[in-house]
Amino acid sequence: MTSSYSAAAIQWMSSLLSHRFGHALRVAPSDARHLLLFSAHSDLRIRVVADPATFTSRHGNLPCAHWHGAREGWNLALPGSLPAPGVGFLPEPLITCDEAGMTIGYDILGLAFWMLTRHEELTPAETDRHGRFPASASHAFRHGYLERPIVDEWLHLLGAAMRRLWPGAPIRPPDFSMQVSHDVDWPSRYGFSSFGQFVRTMTSDLLYQRDFLQGLTAPLIWAGTHTRLRRGDPANTFEWLMDVSERHDLKSAFYFICGRTDAGMDAPYDPEHPAIRALMRRIHERGHEIGLHPSYHTYRDPETLVKEAQRLRRVCAEEGIVQHEWGGRMHILRWETPTTLHAWERARMSYDSTLGYADRPGFRCGTCHQYQAFDPLEDSALSLQIRPLIAMECTVVAPRYLGLGTGESARKKFLQLKLACQAVAGSFTLLWHNSELETAAKRRLYASLLE
Ligand SMILES: [Zn+2]
Known part of the structure; x- marks a missing residue:
């Protein structure tokens, strides 16, 4: 006690x-x-x-x-x-x-x-x-x-x-803000895949989504993603995301995977790929943010997480990308307190934005304000800032979680969370994957949340 x-x-x-x-x-x-x-x-x-x-x-x-x-x-x-x-x-x-x-x-x-x-x-x-x-x-x-x-x-x-x-004390709580971020698991629907993976993805798109036009363009995207992402690629929503953010005076943060610790769970691309380098340059040129999305097993492996952060910084430096702060979010929201905290700290990252739940939206840390990390086992404060995640799109939309779809009930749920953040002058941190905007309904829903 x-x-x-x-x-x-x-x-x-x-x-x-x-x-x-x-x-x-x-x-x-x-x-x-x-x-x-x-x-x-x-x-x-x-x-x-x-x-x-x-x-x-x-x-x-x-x-x-x-x-x-x-x-x-x-x-x-x-x-x-x-x-x-x-x-x-x-x-x-x-x-x-x-x-x-x-x-x-x-x-x-x-x-x-x-x-x-x-x-x-x-x-x-x-x-x-x-x-x-x-x-x-x-x-x-x-x-x-x-x-x-x-x-x-x-x-x-x-x-x-x-x-x-203390009526004379200058007490000034911060203003409400909105933070939008995008974990880049699949920068392209078909590019970067092996031939076998490509055939499986294309077949499933043809059979289950019955998108025949996409089926026809798929081979062009798979074979044509050399130096740039292709225009018709359903996962290539980066320009659209930045357009929407800019309309609302927001900055989008894009978190890139820079390692492979699980072949089945991590991304098929490398940050050194010319198309990824071009994408990063474009994000930076438009004034948005680049961050890290540490690979599947790194949540308990600080050494590997540090290497992935160094790899991201090296690629960015080679592309002339300079940022005053570096942050990101763990892939699949994997987290272990306090191991993962120390991994981010050792990687000299400014903030982490993992702490929300995959199975339910809301306030895992009881707050929507960014705060200084603290290790309860070592009883010491860290330099790292925690930027709590309030909602991820699939948590609300996907049948495996809340399953509210892309209509009015999903919109209400997101907005109710946003209003709660506004009521306490916090920050509504929303994760929306670039690869989860393949339908007009998803795009409409996403855009409406930024209004
Ligand atoms: Zn991810």
Whole structure:
């Protein structure tokens, strides 16, 4: 049983709050049951309950109470009661004032620590066939709050408390943004494949999708992808994706596979291929971003991930591509806490955007704000930033997951998540593969989400 948060954890909490509110804030230990929160703009402090025994638990078997903020005169970011993981009940009232400042009877900072550092994934109750911790096993899903950014909602309340207590303090939460990214698993529908693979793909397109026109052009695409991707290639949607992003003042990030650790699961292309080099040059020329999509087995193999990052940087340097930040996302969303964190850190990457679930959309880390990574085993903060993934197209669309198709119910689900991100001034991070835009319905759906 942990009786207090470590100095490293408290330092991490201070910088999380300072970054979130755009204002220097200091978290300090008080007695064993509380943390204190100070601003340079006031002598009054906020005292917050601390429950480190609960929020350093390496499992998800925690109770979950609910708080009805409106009954106590607080406006919450989202309607309804606010889930409070870690406790069976909450004091009433939750927030009280005294001559020294204010006291909040729930460990908001502990919740942020537990959710953002993915403590419950340290001893996963189950994993799926790719070794991933599934949404269905998470505390958030089991307690019905996976589609709510609850850490941000609690921090929103903390911000409101600060404004009441410290009216002179310059508290500025960030603005809402949208981040679109595209894992490049299949830059071409037929190019880069062996003859056998090509025949199998073409046959399946002819038989199952009954796309005879595509069947006729397939051999041209397969044989003709030498120096550039072909125009009629159904996976070559890069120019269209950049057009859509530019219409909305967004930058698209394209993450490339730069290694092969599993012949069946990884991409058939090499980053050195002239057509991939041309594609990268074009993405860079149009002002969009290039990043890394580490291959299938690298989530537990930092050394190989580092080599793949070096390979991407080398190819980009050869093409004259200079970026001030490098990030990306694990292929198949494979992840192991904290092994994969250290792999990205060792590869000197600025951010990772893997942490969402494949089987359900929503807030795996309880937040839609980017944050500093922290290793709960070594008890230390990293330089790496975590950019949580909120939704991947197939999670919502594909029959093997939610199966909502490409119509109105899928659109509603994406927009409901986007609205939740807007309510907490976070970032709606959406993954849409370049190879998943082969129908007009998919393109319409994707474009509508950026509006
Ligand atoms: Zn992938």
